[in-house]
Amino acid sequence: MSRVLIQNGTIVNADSTVKADLLIVGAVIKEVRAGIPASAAGTVVDASGLLVLPGGIDAHTHLDMPFGGTKSADDFETGTRAAAIGGTTTIVDFAIQARGTKMRAALDTWWKKAEGKACIDYGLHMIVTDLPDAGLEDMDDMVREGVASFKLFMAYPNVLMVDDATIFKAMRQSAKNGALICMHAENGSVIDVIVQQALAEGKTAPIYHALTRPTAAEAEAVHRAIAMAEMAGVPVYIVHLSSEDALNQVREARDRGLPAFAETCPQYLLLSLEDNMIDKGWEGAKYVFTPPLREKRNQPKLWQGLRKDHLQVVSTDHCPFCFEDQKALGKDDFTKIPNGGPGIENRLQLLHHHGVGQGNFSINRFVELVSTAPARIFGMYPRKGVLAAGSDADLVLWDPGADHTISAATHHMRVDYSMFEGFKVKGNARDVYSRGELIVSGGEFIGKPGRGEYLRREARGGAWK
Ligand code: URP
Ligand code: ZN
Ligand code: ZN
Numbered sequence: 001m002s003r004v005l006i007q008n009g010t011i012v013n014a015d016s017t018v019k020a021d022l023l024i025v026g027a028v029i030k031e032v033r034a035g036i037p038a039s040a041a042g043t044v045v046d047a048s049g050l051l052v053l054p055g056g057i058d059a060h061t062h063l064d065m066p067f068g069g070t071k072s073a074d075d076f077e078t079g080t081r082a083a084a085i086g087g088t089t090t091i092v093d094f095a096i097q098a099r100g101t102k103m104r105a106a107l108d109t110w111w112k113k114a115e116g117k118a119c120i121d122y123g124l125h126m127i128v129t130d131l132p133d134a135g136l137e138d139m140d141d142m143v144r145e146g147v148a149s150f151k152l153f154m155a156y157p158n159v160l161m162v163d164d165a166t167i168f169k170a171m172r173q174s175a176k177n178g179a180l181i182c183m184h185a186e187n188g189s190v191i192d193v194i195v196q197q198a199l200a201e202g203k204t205a206p207i208y209h210a211l212t213r214p215t216a217a218e219a220e221a222v223h224r225a226i227a228m229a230e231m232a233g234v235p236v237y238i239v240h241l242s243s244e245d246a247l248n249q250v251r252e253a254r255d256r257g258l259p260a261f262a263e264t265c266p267q268y269l270l271l272s273l274e275d276n277m278i279d280k281g282w283e284g285a286k287y288v289f290t291p292p293l294r295e296k297r298n299q300p301k302l303w304q305g306l307r308k309d310h311l312q313v314v315s316t317d318h319c320p321f322c323f324e325d326q327k328a329l330g331k332d333d334f335t336k337i338p339n340g341g342p343g344i345e346n347r348l349q350l351l352h353h354h355g356v357g358q359g360n361f362s363i364n365r366f367v368e369l370v371s372t373a374p375a376r377i378f379g380m381y382p383r384k385g386v387l388a389a390g391s392d393a394d395l396v397l398w399d400p401g402a403d404h405t406i407s408a409a410t411h412h413m414r415v416d417y418s419m420f421e422g423f424k425v426k427g428n429a430r431d432v433y434s435r436g437e438l439i440v441s442g443g444e445f446i447g448k449p450g451r452g453e454y455l456r457r458e459a460r461g462g463a464w465k
Contacts, residue, residue, distance in 0.1 A: 001026040005036055011387055014323030015367035022052060024393040027435035031389055047397050053367055054387050055089025056348050059374040060239055060315035061299055063093050064113045068338035073320040073415045076117035077449045079344055082412040084120050084440050086345035087429035089394035090384050092123040094151060097132045098394035103138045118452030120434050126148045130252030131166045136173045146456025148379045149180040154221045155188035171232035182237045185221035186291055196317030206284035207277050209334045210292035216292050219245035226260050228252045235259035235463035240317045242268040242291040244301040251310040261463055263313035264302050266350045267419055272296040285327040286417050288337040303360045312373045314351055319343035320415035342415045346406055355424035393436040400426040
């Protein structure tokens with residue numbers, strides 16, 4: 001078995017920062033302590049001046065996903081390779097149950113998508129589109145397969161949206177099987193009325209995607225999701241939370257002691273209606289995702305939410321569509337623009353620079369938001385999300401002083417634009433290990449597609465405790 005000693009680095013976990021050495025034996029961390037002798041290892045890596053971080057965990061990605069008459073531009077190979085280069089060693093992607101079919105069929109389809117391609121370990125959530133009474137056992141079947149979380153949509157009527165009865169039934173089943181319900185929380189019926197009116201008035205440009213989805217529609221749905229979870233006696237996790245109004249609902253629930261959790265994404269923290277959509281014409285299509293970009297005044301509230309643990313996770317909702325030939329499907333009608341944006345590669349860079357570098361939170365909180373909390377909440381801890389003896393040797397040698405400019409010209413995602421074009425960041429991944437294997441060296445991917453393994457996640461993860 002290979003023995004790799006990382007020497008002289010600063011080991012950063014969510015709850016500690018220590019100068020120590022870290023010994024990897026095979027796929028697992030054997031020891032973390034000061035003064036491990038070089039003779040203990042076959043390979044010795046000098047990490048002087050570097051931070052050693054647990055590999056990033058992106059709990060919200062959409063690779064090779066059919067949507068809006070096309071499919072997301074990154075598959076499991078290009079998407080996970082870009083993730084690794086950015087310091088992410090685990091993703092949790094979404095399989096989609098087709099209406100009227102068994103969830104197992106979707107699970108098989110998504111395993112096939114990943115087979116021979118995934119460069120890092122991956123778990124799967126299941127998107128529930130249909131839940132007849134027999135489907136409730138389907139959920140238990142998924143939990144046995146390590147699909148310990150389900151996403152339900154309160155938006156996208158006639159496509160993915162399910163009604164409150166379905167949501168409540170899924171929640172009650174999760175009380176029995178220990179899964180976590182993840183909610184896309186926007187009032188889709190109300191939004192649809194506003195959208196139809198906009199179209200009737202000839203408002204077809206990308207900006208109207210954002211203007212037809214008010215923050216009240218998000219806040220109302222967050223409130224309703226939490227209320228249903230309270231009635232069912234289960235935790236709930238709000239995905240891609242975008243606004244202060246919605247955040248207030250989560251904060252109030254948590255203040256009441258309810259197990260309500262939420263993630264936000266770099267786009268909501270760093271991009272805005274004012275900077276990226278207003279007066280930008282068709283360019284605005286690059287930022288058509290759901291929930292939409294919000295007014296800039298929401299950003300400091302989200303940063304504060306991350307600081308104060310009203311928000312627990314930052315994931316990307318990576319769902320790339322090329323500007324040239326995919327976003328173009330909605331040239332004459334914003335409702336036909338495929339919803340989603342790219343970001344799987346840039347999450348750690350952006351959060352480190354704007355979070356730690358700008359004094360929004362500590363390096364330990366950074367690790368918690370991008371790795372430890374998603375590992376706990378989604379049933380992967382302590383195998384993932386921590387640098388400790390016995391955990392998978394998923395780690396990043398992070399250079400906190402490295403300068404990098406984000407650009408589509410140099411990124412590794414298979415998409416022809418960057419949402420963060422020209423953003424300058426300090427701090428970047430130098431080397432990345434996945435289960436003890438060096439897969440990124442000096443910023444270059446050197447791993448093999450297909451080496452990534454499916455992760456069976458535990459039910460009754462951190463959200464239940
Ligand atoms: O616009 C988005 N977010 N696309 C991906 C699907 C979803 O709702 O997460
Ligand atoms: Zn969603
Ligand atoms: Zn998503």
